[in-house]
Amino acid sequence: MKIYIKNMVCIRCQMVVKNELKKLNLEYSDVKIGEANIIGTITEEDLKKLDTSLKMAGLELMSSRKRILVEKTTNAIIELVHYTDEQIKVNLSIFLSDKLNYDYTYLANLFTEVKGTTIEKFYLKHKIERVKELLVYDELNLSEIAYKMHYSSVAHLSNQFKKITGLTPSQFKTLKNISRDTLENL
The missing domain is CATH 3.30.70.100 (Alpha-Beta Plaits)
Known part of the structure; x- marks a missing residue:
């Protein structure tokens, strides 16, 4: 069972x-x-x-089938962003649709209904949270982080980071009390 x-x-x-x-x-x-x-x-x-x-x-x-499907979607995104270095070879929509065997439009509508945010925003929040983690570890430079997180450029990563956090990656790195969200609170 x-x-x-x-x-x-x-x-x-x-x-x-x-x-x-x-x-x-x-x-x-x-x-x-x-x-x-x-x-x-x-x-x-x-x-x-x-x-x-x-x-x-x-x-x-x-026990709710809809909530289970949303949780499976959530977990697929978390695994993709936080636990694999592999870049998906297709769009996120196709990846999720193939992985969960559901039409992406249905998944997206259900996700928004249950979570109150879109799949895309959820995915981006997780990518930025992973970037924060990599910045805190201080083992990779920004170019390496952009490559690891599959951004097309450092500029693209920096723009997305600032849009979501209000800070540039370098401003974030200089903070004394760096705050990160837990995965279940994103």
Whole structure:
């Protein structure tokens, strides 16, 4: 049985889910961002216990098909931006449509309805948050970051960064108290 989990956006979240499943003696075959495959059946009582324990960790079980699809869209974008260096070879719309097996217009409308923002704005926010992370690490220069994040130029990255944050990348880098958002709050 597959269960879907809201706000499960990182490896630590996966560890939390695995620990909670073990506490309830629920066997699983796979736990990945946004979902877990439970071996066998799970009782309503165990589902409620799991949901309660997950909520304490900022996670939540989902049952609405629409919310599950939006969460899958969210997780696909997060994985693409934060956990792969691979550049998609097609437009984001085609990538998401192919990955989730839904028409992009339907995905986009549903995403906006549930999240209150467009897929494109969500994607750009995540790209800029990843750029912030790379700037804070201070291991790459701006040209290397632009290349890594698949921007056509440093100017394009800088313009988008300023549009979203109000600062240039170099202004951001000089801040003493650099603030970054958590992935689940973007």
